[in-house]
Amino acid sequence: xxxxxCISNVPDTTxxxxxxxxxxxxxxxxxxxVINPWDEYxxxxxxxxxxxxxxxVTVLNVGEADAEPNIRKALAIGADDAIRVNAHPKDAYFVxxxxxxxxxxxxxxxxxxxxxxxxxxGFQVHNMVGEMMGIPSVTPAFKLDMVDDSTxxxxxxxxxxxxxxxxxxxFVASAQQPMCEPRIPNxxxxxxxxxxxLKVVEPxxxxxxxxxxxxxxxxxxxxxxxxxxxxxxxxxxxxxxxxKVL
Amino acid sequence: MSVLVFVExxxxxxxxxxxxxxxxxxxVAQAMGTSATAVAIGDxxxxxxxxxxxxxxxxxxxxxxxxxxxxxxxxxxxxxxxxAQQENAKVLVFSNSNIGAAVGSKLAVRLNGSLATNxxxxxxxxxxxxxxxxxxxxxxxxxxxxxxSDVKIIAVKKNSTDITxxxxxxxxxxxxxxxxxxxEFAAAPKETVMQDTSGGVLLQEAEIVVSGGRGMKxxxxxxxxxxxxxxLGAATACSKPVSDIGWRPHHEHVGQxxxxxxxxxxxxxxxxxxxxxxxxxxxxxxxxxxNKDPEAPFFKAADYGxxxxxxxxxxxxxxxxxxxxx
Numbered sequence: 305x306x307x308x309x310c311i312s313n314v315p316d317t318t319x320x321x322x323x324x325x326x327x328x329x330x331x332x333x334x335x336x337x338v339i340n341p342w343d344e345y346x347x348x349x350x351x352x353x354x355x356x357x358x359x360x361v362t363v364l365n366v367g368e369a370d371a372e373p374n375i376r377k378a379l380a381i382g383a384d385d386a387i388r389v390n391a392h393p394k395d396a397y398f399v400x401x402x403x404x405x406x407x408x409x410x411x412x413x414x415x416x417x418x419x420x421x422x423x424x425x426g427f428q429v430h431n432m433v434g435e436m437m438g439i440p441s442v443t444p445a446f447k448l449d450m451v452d453d454s455t456x457x458x459x460x461x462x463x464x465x466x467x468x469x470x471x472x473x474x475f476v477a478s479a480q481q482p483m484c485e486p487r488i489p490n491x492x493x494x495x496x497x498x499x500x501x502l503k504v505v506e507p508x509x510x511x512x513x514x515x516x517x518x519x520x521x522x523x524x525x526x527x528x529x530x531x532x533x534x535x536x537x538x539x540x541x542x543x544x545x546x547x548k549v550l
Numbered sequence: 551m552s553v554l555v556f557v558e559x560x561x562x563x564x565x566x567x568x569x570x571x572x573x574x575x576x577x578v579a580q581a582m583g584t585s586a587t588a589v590a591i592g593d594x595x596x597x598x599x600x601x602x603x604x605x606x607x608x609x610x611x612x613x614x615x616x617x618x619x620x621x622x623x624x625x626x627x628x629x630x631x632x633x634a635q636q637e638n639a640k641v642l643v644f645s646n647s648n649i650g651a652a653v654g655s656k657l658a659v660r661l662n663g664s665l666a667t668n669x670x671x672x673x674x675x676x677x678x679x680x681x682x683x684x685x686x687x688x689x690x691x692x693x694x695x696x697x698x699s700d701v702k703i704i705a706v707k708k709n710s711t712d713i714t715x716x717x718x719x720x721x722x723x724x725x726x727x728x729x730x731x732x733x734e735f736a737a738a739p740k741e742t743v744m745q746d747t748s749g750g751v752l753l754q755e756a757e758i759v760v761s762g763g764r765g766m767k768x769x770x771x772x773x774x775x776x777x778x779x780x781x782l783g784a785a786t787a788c789s790k791p792v793s794d795i796g797w798r799p800h801h802e803h804v805g806q807x808x809x810x811x812x813x814x815x816x817x818x819x820x821x822x823x824x825x826x827x828x829x830x831x832x833x834x835x836x837x838x839x840x841n842k843d844p845e846a847p848f849f850k851a852a853d854y855g856x857x858x859x860x861x862x863x864x865x866x867x868x869x870x871x872x873x874x875x876x
Contacts, residue, residue: 317806317826321690341807396665397658422688422806425668427646431623431655440737441623443652446800461801462621462648464560464752465744471737481807482800513664517681518694522832528839528849533858537870539838542854544874547836549758549815550782 305359305473307350308410310403310417310429311378312340312393313371317422323519330423330519339374342418344486345479349448350416351382352484357450360384362410366393366402372502380489380497388504394512396424400432401510407437412474414456419444419478430478440471443478553579553586554639555607556630558649559594566755567645569605570711574704575643576606577672577714582641587611589633589726591626592618596723603719611636611726617735620742621649625734627656632728634661639701646705647754654705663701670710670833673702688806688829708754709812710833745801753802756785758815759834761804763789765820765841765860769797774864775819781871787811789821805830817867820860823848840864 315321315335322331339347350361363378363386365371375386389402407415415437420427427443434441446466447459457470458477489497531539544550555575557568564572572588579586588602588610599610613629630653634642642657644650651667658665670692671683679696682704686693697704753759760779762772772786779786786802793803804811806829816834820841821827828851831837839852840863849855856863 315687317688317829320825321687323691396655400659424686425688427651427667428655428658428665431652432659435627435656435659441652441656442737444648460648462742463565463754465742467621467739468741468743469737469739475737481803513658513697513699514666515696515698516693517696519686520692520694521690522692525837525851525853528852528855530855530857533856533863536840536856536858536863536866537873539854539856540867540870540874543815543836543838547815547853549836550874 305353305357305414306410306412307354307359307361307414307416308364308407308412309343309347309350309361309378309383310364310415311343311347311374312418312421312423313337313365313367313374314340314421314423317341321521327519328517337370337374339378340418340421342420342422342478342480344418345481345483346416346418347378347381347383348486349479349484350414351487353450362387362412364403364406365389366391366399368392375502376497377489379500379502380493381487382493385501386503388502389507390504391507395514396426396428396432397514398510398512400429400436402507403429403433404436405508407433414474415476417478419480430476434476437476439474439476441476442469442471444480445477446480446483448477448479448483551640552584552637553582553641553643554630554634554637555586555588555643556650556653557588557590557594557602558645558647559590559592559598562593562595562598564594564598564602565645566713567647567708569713570708571643571645571650571706572602572605572607573714574672574706574711575641578641578643580606581672581675585609587633587637587639588721589630591629592620599723600720603721604715604717606714606716607721610721610723612723613726613728615727615730617730617738620739622735622738623652623656624737625730626653627660628730628734629726629728630657631660633726642701642703644703644705646707651705654703658703661701662699663703664697664699665703665705666695666697667705668707669704670707673704685833689810689832690829707812709757709814751783751785753785753787753809753811756811757813758782758784758817759787759804759811759813760784760817760819761787761789761821762792762819762860763821764791766792767861771861772798774861774868778817778864778868778871781868784817789827818848819864821848822846823851
C-alpha cells in the first residue's frame with residue numbers, strides 16, 4: 305500500500321501572532337515552526353497502517369526550504385521518503401493543484417492530511433484534491449481502518465454526530481483526533497532520517513484564486529470585572545442586566 | 551446573475567447556522583442589486599423553506615430525493631452546481647460547517663471559483679475587488695482576502711451573522727431535480743449515528759457554552775457543569791487536558807486543536823486559559839472565568855472573573871440562574 309501524507313509547516317500552537325510590513329505579512333521573527341498538529345494524526349496513522357499491512361509512506365510538503373527541518377522530523381517519525389514542492393503556498397487552490405500533480409504521478413492508494421492547518425484554517429485542500437482527482441474525500445475522519453486490501457472503513461465527524469463510510473482505494477481523507485496517538489521521533493529514527501531521500505521539485509503551473517491583502521488582530525478586551533466568590537451569583541444578574549446575554 | 555445560498559436541514563427545520571448563511575446571502579444580494587435564491591436538500595419541510603423569505607431569500611429550489619436525507623458529498627455538489635447554473639449564480643454562500651465547507655471546496659474546483667471559509671464579515675466590493683474578512687491563526691487574527699475568480703464562494707463562520715427576520719416575507723418554493731445516478735452515491739455513508747442531544751444543545755451552534763477544565767477535579771463533578779448549562783439553555787464543553795485524560799469525550803474539546811466556538815456567552819470553570827484554549831474561544835462575545843488561581847491567564851481574556859474553587863462557585867451560579875425570570 306502506497307500512502308501519501310501531506311504536511312504543513314506552521315507556527316507552534318503557543319506562538320504569539322504578529323504581522324509586519326504594514327500588516328501585510330506574517331512576522332516569522334521569534335516564531336518556532338512545527339508539523340501542523342492535525343497532520344501528525346495523518347502521519348502517525350499512515351505509519352501504523354504501513355507497519356500492519358506493508359507498503360510505504362511518502363511525505364509531501366508544498367513550501368519553501370525553511371520547512372525542511374520539519375520534513376526531516378516526519379521522516380524521523382517513520383515516513384520512508386519525502387517530496388517538497390518548492391513554492392510559497394499561495395492559497396488552498398494552489399496547494400491542492402500541487403498535491404494533485406504529485407499524487408497523479410505517484411499512483412498512491414491513499415492521500416492523507418490533517419483536517420486543516422492551524423495557521424490558515426481553510427478546511428479546503430482535502431476536498432479540492434478529491435474533486436480534482438475524481439476520487440472520494442472523507443473529512444474530517446477520526447477513525448481509519450482497512451476492511452480488506454482494497455477497501456477502507458472510516459468514521460467522520462458531522463455536526464452532532466458521526467458517519468461511517470466505506471470507500472474503495474484510492475481515496476483522500478483528512479484526520480483529526482482521536483485517530484491515533486501522534487508519535488515523536490526516537491534516536492534511531494532521527495539518525496536514519498538524515499539519509500532518507502528528500503526530493504525537491506518545482507511547482508506545476510497553477511494559479512491562486514485568492515489574494516491575502518491585509519491582516520488584523522482581534523480587539524483586546526477592555527478589562528475584567530471581578531466578582532467576589534461569596535456573592536458569585538451576582539454574575540448571573542450582571543450577565544442579564546449589563547452584558548444582556550441571558 | 552444572482553446569489554445562491556445552500557441551507558442545511560435537521561429534523562425538518564433549517565439549522566440556525568443556515569439561517570445565518572441565508573441572512574448573509576440576502577444582504578450580499580441587496581448590496582449587489584440582485585436577488586438571493588436558496589437551495590435546500592433532504593430533511594427539511596416546505597413551510598420552513600418558505601419562511602426563508604424572512605432572511606431575504608426570494609426563491610428556494612428544493613431537491614426532495616429521499617437518498618439525500620443523509621449527507622453524500624458528490625450528490626450534494628451535483629444538485630448545488632445545477633442550481634448555480636440555472637440561477638447564473640456568481641456568489642455562493644454556505645455555513646462554515648463540516649458539510650458546507652466540504653461542498654464549497656468541491657464546488658470551487660467544479661465551478662472554477664474562489665473560496666473563502668471561516669468568513670466573519672460581509673464583503674467589501676469596490677474597484678473590481680471582492681474582499682472578505684476571515685478568521686486565521688486559529689482565532690488569533692483575521693485576514694482580508696480578495697476573491698479574484700468570476701465565481702465567489704463564501705463559507706460563513708457560525709454565530710458571526712445576526713439573523714434577520716422580516717415577518718411575513720415568504721419565499722416561493724420550486725422543485726429541483728439533478729438527475730442523480732448511482733455514481734454520486736458510491737461513497738455514501740453506511741451508517742449515521744447522531745449523539746443524544748435530547749434536551750441538550752449542539753455545541754457548534756450554541757449561543758451559550760458552559761465549559762469545565764481540570765479545576766473540576768474529576769468527571770464525578772460534571773453534574774455541576776450540566777446543571778448550569780441546563781438552566782441557561784447552554785451546551786457543555788471541556789478543555790483539552792480533560793478530554794485527553796478521558797473525563798469527557800473528544801467531541802466536547804474546545805480549543806485550537808478541537809472545536810472552535812463563538813457563542814454570545816462562554817463560561818469557563820476551572821480552566822487556566824492556555825493560549826491554545828483561548829484560540830478556540832476568544833471570538834466569544836462575553837467570557838466569564840472561574841478559577842481559584844488569581845494569576846490564571848484566562849482572566850486577561852475575560853469580561854467577568856471570579857476567584858474561587860469551581861466546585862463552590864458553580865452551585866451559587868446554578869442557584870442564581872434558577873431564580874432568573876425565564
